[in-house]
Amino acid sequence: MNFEFQNPTRLIFGAGTLARLGEVVAGCGGKALVVTGGGSVKRNGTFGRAAASLAGAGVGMAECAGVEPNPRISSVERGAQIVREQGCDVVVAIGGGSTMDAAKAIAAAAVYDGDPWDFFPHGQDRVVAPAAALPVVTVPTLAATGSESNGGAVITNERTTVKSFVKSPVLYPRTAIVDPELTVSVPRDQTAYGVCDLITHVTESYFNGIGGTPIQDRFAEGVILTAMEWGPRAVADGSDVEARAQVQWAALVALNGWVQVGTQGMAPVHMIEHTLSAHHDVTHGAGLAVVNPAWMRFAARARTGRFTQFAERVLGLAPKGSDDLACALDGIDRFEAFLRSIGCPTRLSEIGIGEGLLERYAEDTLLVVRDADGNLPGRPALTRDDIVAVLRAAL
Numbered sequence: 001m002n003f004e005f006q007n008p009t010r011l012i013f014g015a016g017t018l019a020r021l022g023e024v025v026a027g028c029g030g031k032a033l034v035v036t037g038g039g040s041v042k043r044n045g046t047f048g049r050a051a052a053s054l055a056g057a058g059v060g061m062a063e064c065a066g067v068e069p070n071p072r073i074s075s076v077e078r079g080a081q082i083v084r085e086q087g088c089d090v091v092v093a094i095g096g097g098s099t100m101d102a103a104k105a106i107a108a109a110a111v112y113d114g115d116p117w118d119f120f121p122h123g124q125d126r127v128v129a130p131a132a133a134l135p136v137v138t139v140p141t142l143a144a145t146g147s148e149s150n151g152g153a154v155i156t157n158e159r160t161t162v163k164s165f166v167k168s169p170v171l172y173p174r175t176a177i178v179d180p181e182l183t184v185s186v187p188r189d190q191t192a193y194g195v196c197d198l199i200t201h202v203t204e205s206y207f208n209g210i211g212g213t214p215i216q217d218r219f220a221e222g223v224i225l226t227a228m229e230w231g232p233r234a235v236a237d238g239s240d241v242e243a244r245a246q247v248q249w250a251a252l253v254a255l256n257g258w259v260q261v262g263t264q265g266m267a268p269v270h271m272i273e274h275t276l277s278a279h280h281d282v283t284h285g286a287g288l289a290v291v292n293p294a295w296m297r298f299a300a301r302a303r304t305g306r307f308t309q310f311a312e313r314v315l316g317l318a319p320k321g322s323d324d325l326a327c328a329l330d331g332i333d334r335f336e337a338f339l340r341s342i343g344c345p346t347r348l349s350e351i352g353i354g355e356g357l358l359e360r361y362a363e364d365t366l367l368v369v370r371d372a373d374g375n376l377p378g379r380p381a382l383t384r385d386d387i388v389a390v391l392r393a394a395l
């Protein structure tokens, strides 16, 4: 192992911590652009409490409401323009991953003299790394992406139906205020998709990492087991704040970088899913529930040992040796059954996708990320035809 790690986001976690928003934001700037989604935070009172906290701390406020799920580059452009017009010096995101991602991209776009789509790989000659960004404070209202404390953002260009990502040290939020009470209103289906998303964040590095990372394996297994224990409780009873808290902590840990450290993991399942949500606007976690088991069955033949370990340690199976393909596949079946048990789809047809565009999805995925041989990075790397085969198996 050989790595460097830094996550600079300050974390304030616990029920009731929303009240500290004003004090936290006042430490970053005097006028906040408050970014929100389609209205859930206004309907459930979170926005009003946040605004009161900001006003109480003397922080001025402008608004960028209406960020869509699978946030669009046009929303980023709109937000950056409001920042400039209103003279904001800090960006506050109150919402799910879409809102937080848009807020981060706005924070970088507002101080960039060019097209913000330059930050996102989409086949262009030169990808621009954001050089600076306004400070961002995140208030997640949905447990899923971990965006609240990482340096990534995923944005869709609706004009070209390409969904791509940017990762940069300048995009780490200054502070994440993680108040599980804000997630009790998340509907049952979105709760389940969030559980799937967080689990997939750690399965990506678990299965695509270099191996020889025993602590990281145990971290990943701990996150998955915790999500499989507490996720169904949060799905069954959305008002269970204890279950909400455990799931939200798991989601944060799953993608704040700590589990991935040293694994050199890659994220082929995410890259394929992003293309599906770009074309069909499906919820990210639902798309992952469809793609991940199909990808796992494909990859298990190449790295049987990793999947046998997963079957044994996470699903409690008893393999015959460390390379037991039958046991590995049984583990994947049981994992897929878990996803179904909490209400996730596991077939493309369930999310309204047929076989018409499978080649196009593969090509668009490779437009965003490809290795020197033109394949999708992962262990194993996937050719265009491999991606089509994975998707075909999920029809």
Ligand code: NZQ
Residues within 6 Å of the ligand: 036, 037, 038, 039, 040, 041, 044, 067, 068, 069, 070, 071, 095, 096, 097, 098, 099, 101, 141, 142, 143, 144, 145, 146, 147, 150, 152, 153, 154, 182, 183, 184, 185, 186, 187, 190, 194, 197, 255, 270, 274, 284, 285
């Ligand atoms: O838009 P509003 O009205 O707020 O409603 C949202 C939306 O309809 C609703 N919601 C959120 N909090 C709620 C709530 N409804 C009731 N009560 C609440 N407290 O949930 C719906 C989905 O919201 P969204 O933000 O889209 O979901 P999620 O958090 O799953 O974010 C998904 C986005 O994040 C990207 C995905 O690709 C997708 O675009 N990702 C970002 C990552 C990152 N930055 O690190 C990593 C992930 O792998 C992922 O790719």
Ligand code: ZN
Residues within 6 Å of the ligand: 145, 197, 198, 200, 201, 270, 284
């Ligand atoms: Zn994800």
